[in-house]
Amino acid sequence: MMRFQGKRNAGPWRRMGAVLPRVAAALAIGALLTACTVQSEKSVKGWLVADPTARHPILVGSTPVTLDLAVPRGSYGLTRNQTYELRSFLRRYREKNEGPLIVGAPSGGANEIAVMHAMGQLRREFTSLGISRNEVRFDAYSGGGAGSAPIKVSYNSFAAQAPECGDWSDNLARDPKNIPYRNFGCATQRNLAAMVANPRDLVEPRGMTPRDSQRRDVLMGKYVKGDTTIAKKAKEEKVKASEVSGGGGN
Template sequence: MNQFKQSRRKFPSLLLAGAVALVATAACESATRTNDYRINHKIAVSKETVTLTVKAPVGEGGLVGLELANFDKFVRRFIDGGHGQLRIESASGSKAEEAAALQMRQKLLESGVRANDIDLASGGAGNDAIVLSYDAYVAKAPDCENWTKSATYNWSNQTHSNYGCSIQRNLGQMVSDPRDLESAKPMAGADGERNAGTAGNYRKAAKGGGKQESAKGGTGK
Protein backbone atom coordinates (compact mmCIF):
# COMPACT_ATOMS: atom_id res chain seq x y z
CA MET A 1 0.00 0.00 0.00
CA ASN A 2 2.80 2.41 0.88
CA GLN A 3 4.55 1.57 -2.37
CA PHE A 4 1.34 2.42 -4.28
CA LYS A 5 1.06 5.81 -2.53
CA GLN A 6 4.72 6.56 -3.28
CA SER A 7 4.15 5.73 -6.95
CA ARG A 8 1.15 8.07 -7.04
CA ARG A 9 3.27 10.84 -5.53
CA LYS A 10 6.01 10.31 -8.17
CA PHE A 11 3.59 10.26 -11.13
CA PRO A 12 2.87 14.04 -11.23
CA SER A 13 6.60 14.70 -10.90
CA LEU A 14 7.30 12.49 -13.88
CA LEU A 15 4.64 14.29 -15.92
CA LEU A 16 6.14 17.65 -14.99
CA ALA A 17 9.64 16.48 -15.90
CA GLY A 18 8.41 15.21 -19.26
CA ALA A 19 6.66 18.49 -20.00
CA VAL A 20 9.79 20.45 -19.11
CA ALA A 21 11.86 18.25 -21.43
CA LEU A 22 9.43 18.78 -24.31
CA VAL A 23 9.42 22.54 -23.79
CA ALA A 24 13.22 22.57 -23.67
CA THR A 25 13.41 20.55 -26.89
CA ALA A 26 11.00 22.91 -28.60
CA ALA A 27 13.03 25.89 -27.41
CA CYS A 28 16.25 24.41 -28.79
CA GLU A 29 14.57 23.69 -32.10
CA SER A 30 13.18 27.21 -32.29
CA ALA A 31 16.65 28.61 -31.77
CA THR A 32 18.13 26.67 -34.70
CA ARG A 33 15.24 26.63 -37.18
CA THR A 34 12.96 29.26 -38.63
CA ASN A 35 9.75 29.15 -40.61
CA ASP A 36 11.61 30.41 -43.69
CA TYR A 37 12.55 27.42 -45.86
CA ARG A 38 15.06 29.57 -47.76
CA ILE A 39 17.11 29.82 -44.57
CA ASN A 40 16.53 26.28 -43.32
CA HIS A 41 17.50 24.81 -46.71
CA LYS A 42 19.91 27.38 -48.09
CA ILE A 43 21.48 26.94 -51.52
CA ALA A 44 25.26 27.21 -51.17
CA VAL A 45 26.93 29.26 -53.92
CA SER A 46 30.69 29.06 -54.48
CA LYS A 47 33.15 30.39 -57.05
CA GLU A 48 35.34 28.13 -59.18
CA THR A 49 37.84 28.46 -62.02
CA VAL A 50 36.96 26.52 -65.18
CA THR A 51 40.00 25.57 -67.32
CA LEU A 52 40.73 24.00 -70.68
CA THR A 53 44.25 22.99 -71.77
CA VAL A 54 45.12 23.05 -75.47
CA LYS A 55 48.33 21.57 -76.83
CA ALA A 56 50.54 23.79 -78.98
CA PRO A 57 51.08 24.13 -81.82
CA VAL A 58 47.54 23.83 -83.14
CA GLY A 59 47.32 22.34 -86.62
CA GLU A 60 46.63 24.48 -89.65
CA GLY A 61 43.08 23.17 -89.76
CA GLY A 62 42.47 24.23 -86.16
CA LEU A 63 40.98 22.07 -83.44
CA VAL A 64 39.38 18.81 -84.51
CA GLY A 65 37.54 15.89 -82.95
CA LEU A 66 37.35 15.74 -79.17
CA GLU A 67 39.44 18.91 -78.73
CA LEU A 68 36.97 20.88 -80.84
CA ALA A 69 33.98 19.45 -78.96
CA ASN A 70 35.55 20.33 -75.59
CA PHE A 71 36.38 23.83 -76.86
CA ASP A 72 32.81 24.46 -78.06
CA LYS A 73 31.39 23.25 -74.74
CA PHE A 74 33.86 25.44 -72.84
CA VAL A 75 32.89 28.54 -74.84
CA ARG A 76 29.15 27.91 -74.41
CA ARG A 77 29.57 27.64 -70.65
CA PHE A 78 31.54 30.90 -70.58
CA ILE A 79 28.91 32.77 -72.60
CA ASP A 80 26.06 31.38 -70.47
CA GLY A 81 27.56 31.74 -67.00
CA GLY A 82 31.13 33.04 -67.06
CA HIS A 83 32.21 36.09 -65.05
CA GLY A 84 35.06 38.43 -65.80
CA GLN A 85 37.39 37.82 -68.71
CA LEU A 86 38.30 34.59 -70.45
CA ARG A 87 42.05 34.22 -69.98
CA ILE A 88 44.44 32.69 -72.54
CA GLU A 89 47.70 31.87 -70.71
CA SER A 90 51.02 30.62 -72.07
CA ALA A 91 53.99 29.76 -69.86
CA SER A 92 57.17 29.95 -71.91
CA GLY A 93 56.07 32.43 -74.55
CA SER A 94 57.48 30.22 -77.30
CA LYS A 95 56.50 30.86 -80.89
CA ALA A 96 54.34 27.74 -80.90
CA GLU A 97 52.45 28.89 -77.79
CA GLU A 98 52.06 32.45 -79.07
CA ALA A 99 50.71 31.19 -82.37
CA ALA A 100 48.30 28.84 -80.59
CA ALA A 101 47.15 31.65 -78.28
CA LEU A 102 46.37 33.91 -81.25
CA GLN A 103 44.54 31.04 -82.96
CA MET A 104 42.45 30.49 -79.84
CA ARG A 105 41.67 34.20 -79.60
CA GLN A 106 40.45 34.24 -83.19
CA LYS A 107 38.43 31.08 -82.61
CA LEU A 108 36.82 32.65 -79.53
CA LEU A 109 35.85 35.75 -81.51
CA GLU A 110 34.30 33.57 -84.21
CA SER A 111 32.37 31.68 -81.51
CA GLY A 112 30.71 34.85 -80.20
CA VAL A 113 33.05 35.97 -77.39
CA ARG A 114 33.57 39.74 -77.39
CA ALA A 115 37.11 41.07 -77.84
CA ASN A 116 37.10 42.95 -74.51
CA ASP A 117 36.18 39.70 -72.72
CA ILE A 118 39.45 38.02 -73.81
CA ASP A 119 42.71 38.47 -71.90
CA LEU A 120 46.06 37.26 -73.28
CA ALA A 121 48.42 36.56 -70.39
CA SER A 122 51.49 34.56 -69.40
CA GLY A 123 51.83 31.92 -66.70
CA GLY A 124 50.01 28.91 -68.11
CA ALA A 125 50.74 25.21 -67.91
CA GLY A 126 53.90 25.14 -70.04
CA ASN A 127 55.12 22.06 -71.93
CA ASP A 128 54.00 23.56 -75.23
CA ALA A 129 50.44 24.10 -74.07
CA ILE A 130 48.14 27.02 -73.40
CA VAL A 131 45.41 27.24 -70.79
CA LEU A 132 42.03 28.87 -71.29
CA SER A 133 40.25 29.75 -68.04
CA TYR A 134 37.43 31.82 -66.58
CA ASP A 135 35.59 32.22 -63.29
CA ALA A 136 32.11 30.82 -62.75
CA TYR A 137 29.73 30.21 -59.86
CA VAL A 138 28.39 26.83 -58.77
CA ALA A 139 25.24 26.07 -56.76
CA LYS A 140 25.15 23.26 -54.17
CA ALA A 141 21.52 22.31 -53.61
CA PRO A 142 20.33 20.80 -50.28
CA ASP A 143 19.91 17.01 -50.12
CA CYS A 144 16.41 17.01 -48.58
CA GLU A 145 17.00 14.00 -46.34
CA ASN A 146 15.94 15.50 -43.01
CA TRP A 147 12.80 13.55 -42.09
CA THR A 148 13.61 13.43 -38.37
CA LYS A 149 10.70 15.62 -37.33
CA SER A 150 7.18 14.23 -37.03
CA ALA A 151 4.90 15.25 -39.88
CA THR A 152 1.85 15.32 -37.60
CA TYR A 153 1.98 17.05 -34.21
CA ASN A 154 4.76 19.16 -32.75
CA TRP A 155 4.98 21.35 -29.67
CA SER A 156 6.77 24.21 -31.41
CA ASN A 157 4.07 24.62 -34.09
CA GLN A 158 6.83 25.04 -36.67
CA THR A 159 6.94 23.76 -40.22
CA HIS A 160 8.25 20.27 -40.92
CA SER A 161 12.02 19.82 -40.98
CA ASN A 162 11.89 19.03 -44.71
CA TYR A 163 9.36 21.72 -45.65
CA GLY A 164 10.37 23.70 -48.75
CA CYS A 165 13.54 21.71 -49.34
CA SER A 166 12.43 20.31 -52.70
CA ILE A 167 11.71 23.84 -53.96
CA GLN A 168 15.22 24.93 -53.05
CA ARG A 169 16.78 21.79 -54.53
CA ASN A 170 14.97 22.21 -57.85
CA LEU A 171 15.93 25.89 -58.00
CA GLY A 172 19.58 25.11 -57.27
CA GLN A 173 19.69 22.53 -60.05
CA MET A 174 17.89 24.63 -62.66
CA VAL A 175 19.35 28.12 -62.19
CA SER A 176 21.35 29.23 -65.23
CA ASP A 177 23.77 31.48 -63.35
CA PRO A 178 24.09 30.63 -59.63
CA ARG A 179 25.47 34.10 -58.92
CA ASP A 180 21.93 35.42 -59.43
CA LEU A 181 21.06 33.72 -56.13
CA GLU A 182 23.48 36.08 -54.36
CA SER A 183 22.80 39.31 -56.23
CA ALA A 184 20.88 40.33 -59.32
CA LYS A 185 22.65 41.37 -62.50
CA PRO A 186 22.77 45.13 -63.18
CA MET A 187 20.19 46.41 -65.63
CA ALA A 188 21.33 46.56 -69.23
CA GLY A 189 21.49 49.87 -71.05
CA ALA A 190 18.43 51.16 -72.86
CA ASP A 191 17.94 50.37 -76.55
CA GLY A 192 18.82 53.60 -78.36
CA GLU A 193 17.02 52.65 -81.57
CA ARG A 194 13.86 51.77 -79.67
CA ASN A 195 14.00 55.03 -77.70
CA ALA A 196 14.45 57.05 -80.89
CA GLY A 197 11.48 55.31 -82.51
CA THR A 198 9.27 55.92 -79.48
CA ALA A 199 10.24 59.60 -79.37
CA GLY A 200 9.56 59.92 -83.11
CA ASN A 201 6.09 58.41 -82.77
CA TYR A 202 5.36 60.77 -79.89
CA ARG A 203 6.33 63.80 -82.00
CA LYS A 204 4.13 62.62 -84.86
CA ALA A 205 1.19 62.23 -82.49
CA ALA A 206 1.76 65.74 -81.11
CA LYS A 207 1.50 67.16 -84.65
CA GLY A 208 -1.85 65.53 -85.31
CA GLY A 209 -0.83 62.01 -86.14
CA GLY A 210 -2.45 60.79 -82.95
CA LYS A 211 -5.84 62.19 -83.96
CA GLN A 212 -5.64 60.43 -87.32
CA GLU A 213 -4.83 57.12 -85.67
CA SER A 214 -7.72 57.66 -83.26
CA ALA A 215 -10.12 58.22 -86.14
CA LYS A 216 -8.94 55.13 -87.97
CA GLY A 217 -9.15 53.00 -84.85
CA GLY A 218 -12.76 53.92 -83.97
CA THR A 219 -15.88 51.80 -84.01
CA GLY A 220 -16.11 51.99 -87.79
CA LYS A 221 -19.28 54.12 -87.87
Protein backbone atom coordinates in the same frame (compact mmCIF):
# COMPACT_ATOMS: atom_id res chain seq x y z
CA MET B 1 -28.01 43.91 33.61
CA MET B 2 -25.30 43.20 31.11
CA ARG B 3 -25.55 40.32 28.71
CA PHE B 4 -22.61 38.54 27.16
CA GLN B 5 -22.62 39.05 23.35
CA GLY B 6 -19.84 36.63 22.47
CA LYS B 7 -22.04 34.16 20.66
CA ARG B 8 -23.54 36.87 18.43
CA ASN B 9 -20.10 38.20 17.39
CA ALA B 10 -18.69 34.74 16.71
CA GLY B 11 -20.77 34.36 13.52
CA PRO B 12 -18.46 36.25 11.11
CA TRP B 13 -15.41 34.51 12.45
CA ARG B 14 -17.09 31.18 11.99
CA ARG B 15 -17.94 32.04 8.37
CA MET B 16 -14.40 33.32 7.71
CA GLY B 17 -12.97 30.12 9.09
CA ALA B 18 -15.08 28.14 6.65
CA VAL B 19 -13.96 30.24 3.64
CA LEU B 20 -10.21 30.20 4.31
CA PRO B 21 -9.70 26.50 3.53
CA ARG B 22 -11.49 26.94 0.21
CA VAL B 23 -9.30 29.91 -0.74
CA ALA B 24 -6.17 28.02 0.22
CA ALA B 25 -7.27 25.05 -1.86
CA ALA B 26 -7.95 27.27 -4.87
CA LEU B 27 -4.54 28.91 -4.57
CA ALA B 28 -2.87 25.53 -4.34
CA ILE B 29 -4.66 24.27 -7.45
CA GLY B 30 -3.73 27.46 -9.31
CA ALA B 31 -0.10 27.03 -8.36
CA LEU B 32 -0.13 23.45 -9.63
CA LEU B 33 -1.71 24.50 -12.93
CA THR B 34 0.84 27.28 -13.33
CA ALA B 35 3.67 24.86 -12.72
CA CYS B 36 2.25 22.49 -15.33
CA THR B 37 1.95 25.31 -17.84
CA VAL B 38 5.54 26.43 -17.31
CA GLN B 39 6.82 22.90 -17.72
CA SER B 40 4.79 22.22 -20.89
CA GLU B 41 5.94 25.40 -22.70
CA LYS B 42 9.27 24.77 -24.41
CA SER B 43 11.26 27.30 -26.37
CA VAL B 44 11.10 26.99 -30.15
CA LYS B 45 14.36 27.27 -32.04
CA GLY B 46 14.46 30.22 -34.38
CA TRP B 47 15.50 28.21 -37.44
CA LEU B 48 12.35 26.10 -37.18
CA VAL B 49 10.05 29.04 -37.87
CA ALA B 50 12.35 30.74 -40.37
CA ASP B 51 11.70 30.90 -44.10
CA PRO B 52 12.76 27.76 -46.05
CA THR B 53 15.26 29.85 -48.01
CA ALA B 54 16.96 30.73 -44.72
CA ARG B 55 16.80 27.21 -43.27
CA HIS B 56 18.12 25.61 -46.46
CA PRO B 57 20.22 28.31 -48.16
CA ILE B 58 21.78 27.93 -51.60
CA LEU B 59 25.46 28.77 -51.38
CA VAL B 60 26.86 30.62 -54.40
CA GLY B 61 30.59 30.89 -54.94
CA SER B 62 33.14 31.44 -57.66
CA THR B 63 34.84 28.42 -59.18
CA PRO B 64 37.34 28.18 -62.07
CA VAL B 65 36.27 26.62 -65.37
CA THR B 66 39.25 25.37 -67.39
CA LEU B 67 39.79 23.94 -70.86
CA ASP B 68 43.12 22.22 -71.56
CA LEU B 69 44.17 22.11 -75.21
CA ALA B 70 47.05 19.70 -75.71
CA VAL B 71 49.46 20.85 -78.43
CA PRO B 72 51.88 18.05 -79.40
CA ARG B 73 55.30 18.81 -80.78
CA GLY B 74 55.33 19.08 -84.57
CA SER B 75 51.62 19.94 -84.89
CA TYR B 76 50.39 22.98 -86.78
CA GLY B 77 47.89 24.27 -84.26
CA LEU B 78 44.63 22.93 -82.92
CA THR B 79 42.80 19.96 -84.32
CA ARG B 80 39.23 20.19 -85.63
CA ASN B 81 37.79 18.65 -82.46
CA GLN B 82 39.81 21.03 -80.31
CA THR B 83 38.49 23.97 -82.31
CA TYR B 84 34.90 22.82 -81.71
CA GLU B 85 35.59 22.41 -78.00
CA LEU B 86 37.14 25.87 -77.86
CA ARG B 87 34.17 27.51 -79.59
CA SER B 88 31.70 25.83 -77.26
CA PHE B 89 33.80 26.88 -74.28
CA LEU B 90 33.98 30.50 -75.46
CA ARG B 91 30.22 30.64 -76.09
CA ARG B 92 29.56 29.57 -72.52
CA TYR B 93 31.97 32.26 -71.38
CA ARG B 94 30.11 34.89 -73.40
CA GLU B 95 26.79 33.81 -71.91
CA LYS B 96 28.07 34.12 -68.35
CA ASN B 97 30.39 37.09 -68.98
CA GLU B 98 32.03 36.82 -65.57
CA GLY B 99 35.47 38.36 -65.37
CA PRO B 100 38.45 38.08 -67.70
CA LEU B 101 39.34 35.15 -69.90
CA ILE B 102 42.74 33.79 -68.89
CA VAL B 103 44.98 32.02 -71.41
CA GLY B 104 48.02 30.20 -70.06
CA ALA B 105 50.60 29.26 -72.71
CA PRO B 106 53.51 26.88 -72.00
CA SER B 107 56.96 28.35 -72.43
CA GLY B 108 60.31 26.64 -72.83
CA GLY B 109 58.86 23.31 -73.88
CA ALA B 110 59.62 21.13 -76.86
CA ASN B 111 56.30 22.15 -78.45
CA GLU B 112 56.91 25.89 -78.31
CA ILE B 113 56.59 26.38 -82.09
CA ALA B 114 53.35 24.38 -82.20
CA VAL B 115 52.01 26.51 -79.34
CA MET B 116 52.71 29.67 -81.34
CA HIS B 117 50.58 28.36 -84.23
CA ALA B 118 47.79 27.41 -81.82
CA MET B 119 47.85 30.82 -80.14
CA GLY B 120 47.25 32.44 -83.53
CA GLN B 121 44.14 30.27 -83.92
CA LEU B 122 42.94 31.27 -80.46
CA ARG B 123 43.18 34.96 -81.27
CA ARG B 124 41.18 34.46 -84.46
CA GLU B 125 38.48 32.59 -82.55
CA PHE B 126 38.33 35.38 -79.97
CA THR B 127 37.81 37.95 -82.70
CA SER B 128 35.13 35.92 -84.49
CA LEU B 129 33.10 35.59 -81.27
CA GLY B 130 33.40 39.27 -80.37
CA ILE B 131 35.79 38.84 -77.45
CA SER B 132 37.95 41.94 -77.25
CA ARG B 133 41.58 42.08 -76.17
CA ASN B 134 40.60 43.83 -72.97
CA GLU B 135 38.67 40.74 -71.90
CA VAL B 136 41.63 38.37 -72.36
CA ARG B 137 44.66 38.05 -70.12
CA PHE B 138 47.65 36.10 -71.44
CA ASP B 139 49.98 34.36 -69.00
CA ALA B 140 52.98 32.12 -69.54
CA TYR B 141 53.95 29.12 -67.47
CA SER B 142 56.90 26.77 -67.63
CA GLY B 143 56.30 23.81 -69.88
CA GLY B 144 59.05 21.85 -68.16
CA GLY B 145 60.43 20.58 -71.46
CA ALA B 146 57.29 18.52 -72.12
CA GLY B 147 56.49 17.71 -75.73
CA SER B 148 52.73 18.32 -75.43
CA ALA B 149 52.21 20.87 -72.65
CA PRO B 150 48.63 22.18 -73.02
CA ILE B 151 47.31 25.67 -73.53
CA LYS B 152 45.05 26.39 -70.56
CA VAL B 153 42.00 28.58 -71.17
CA SER B 154 40.00 29.43 -68.04
CA TYR B 155 37.60 31.85 -66.43
CA ASN B 156 35.87 32.12 -63.07
CA SER B 157 32.21 31.24 -62.97
CA PHE B 158 29.56 31.32 -60.26
CA ALA B 159 28.44 27.90 -59.05
CA ALA B 160 25.45 27.03 -56.87
CA GLN B 161 25.87 24.53 -54.04
CA ALA B 162 22.59 22.85 -53.16
CA PRO B 163 21.63 22.13 -49.53
CA GLU B 164 21.66 18.59 -48.19
CA CYS B 165 18.16 17.20 -47.69
CA GLY B 166 16.67 14.09 -46.12
CA ASP B 167 16.32 14.99 -42.44
CA TRP B 168 13.10 13.16 -41.53
CA SER B 169 13.75 13.01 -37.80
CA ASP B 170 10.50 14.86 -37.00
CA ASN B 171 7.29 12.95 -36.39
CA LEU B 172 4.94 14.34 -39.03
CA ALA B 173 1.98 12.36 -37.68
CA ARG B 174 1.88 14.43 -34.48
CA ASP B 175 2.84 18.09 -34.35
CA PRO B 176 1.17 19.96 -31.46
CA LYS B 177 3.38 23.02 -32.05
CA ASN B 178 2.25 23.38 -35.68
CA ILE B 179 5.65 24.50 -36.95
CA PRO B 180 7.46 23.51 -40.18
CA TYR B 181 9.39 20.27 -40.03
CA ARG B 182 13.15 20.21 -40.52
CA ASN B 183 13.13 19.09 -44.15
CA PHE B 184 10.36 21.48 -45.22
CA GLY B 185 11.30 23.39 -48.39
CA CYS B 186 14.68 21.69 -48.82
CA ALA B 187 13.75 19.80 -52.00
CA THR B 188 12.55 23.01 -53.66
CA GLN B 189 15.81 24.77 -52.84
CA ARG B 190 17.87 21.83 -54.08
CA ASN B 191 15.99 21.66 -57.38
CA LEU B 192 16.37 25.42 -57.86
CA ALA B 193 20.13 25.18 -57.36
CA ALA B 194 20.31 22.39 -59.95
CA MET B 195 18.16 24.14 -62.58
CA VAL B 196 19.33 27.75 -62.40
CA ALA B 197 21.04 28.69 -65.66
CA ASN B 198 23.27 31.37 -64.17
CA PRO B 199 23.85 31.11 -60.39
CA ARG B 200 24.81 34.76 -60.40
CA ASP B 201 21.10 35.55 -60.70
CA LEU B 202 20.72 34.26 -57.13
CA VAL B 203 23.17 36.91 -55.91
CA GLU B 204 22.10 39.97 -57.89
CA PRO B 205 19.70 40.78 -60.75
CA ARG B 206 20.93 41.14 -64.29
CA GLY B 207 21.36 44.52 -65.88
CA MET B 208 18.42 45.85 -67.83
CA THR B 209 18.65 46.14 -71.58
CA PRO B 210 18.13 49.62 -73.07
CA ARG B 211 14.58 50.52 -74.03
CA ASP B 212 13.45 50.82 -77.63
CA SER B 213 14.07 54.44 -78.55
CA GLN B 214 12.05 54.24 -81.77
CA ARG B 215 8.92 53.03 -80.02
CA ARG B 216 9.42 55.61 -77.27
CA ASP B 217 9.57 58.44 -79.83
CA VAL B 218 6.36 57.23 -81.48
CA LEU B 219 4.46 57.14 -78.17
CA MET B 220 5.79 60.53 -77.08
CA GLY B 221 4.75 62.04 -80.41
CA LYS B 222 1.20 60.72 -80.00
CA TYR B 223 1.09 61.94 -76.41
CA VAL B 224 2.11 65.47 -77.39
CA LYS B 225 -0.54 65.58 -80.13
CA GLY B 226 -3.18 64.31 -77.75
CA ASP B 227 -3.71 61.08 -79.68
CA THR B 228 -4.34 57.77 -77.97
CA THR B 229 -1.23 55.74 -77.22
CA ILE B 230 -3.03 52.40 -77.08
CA ALA B 231 -1.98 49.97 -79.80
CA LYS B 232 -4.66 49.19 -82.36
CA LYS B 233 -6.07 45.69 -82.22
CA ALA B 234 -6.69 43.60 -85.26
CA LYS B 235 -10.20 42.49 -86.13
CA GLU B 236 -9.36 38.92 -85.15
CA GLU B 237 -8.40 40.07 -81.64
CA LYS B 238 -11.77 41.69 -80.95
CA VAL B 239 -14.28 39.33 -79.35
CA LYS B 240 -17.73 40.16 -78.01
CA ALA B 241 -18.85 38.91 -74.63
CA SER B 242 -21.77 37.08 -76.21
CA GLU B 243 -19.41 35.22 -78.52
CA VAL B 244 -17.23 34.13 -75.62
CA SER B 245 -20.08 32.90 -73.45
CA GLY B 246 -21.77 31.12 -76.32
CA GLY B 247 -25.41 30.27 -76.70
CA GLY B 248 -27.28 28.47 -73.97
CA GLY B 249 -29.07 25.23 -74.62
CA ASN B 250 -32.48 24.12 -73.54
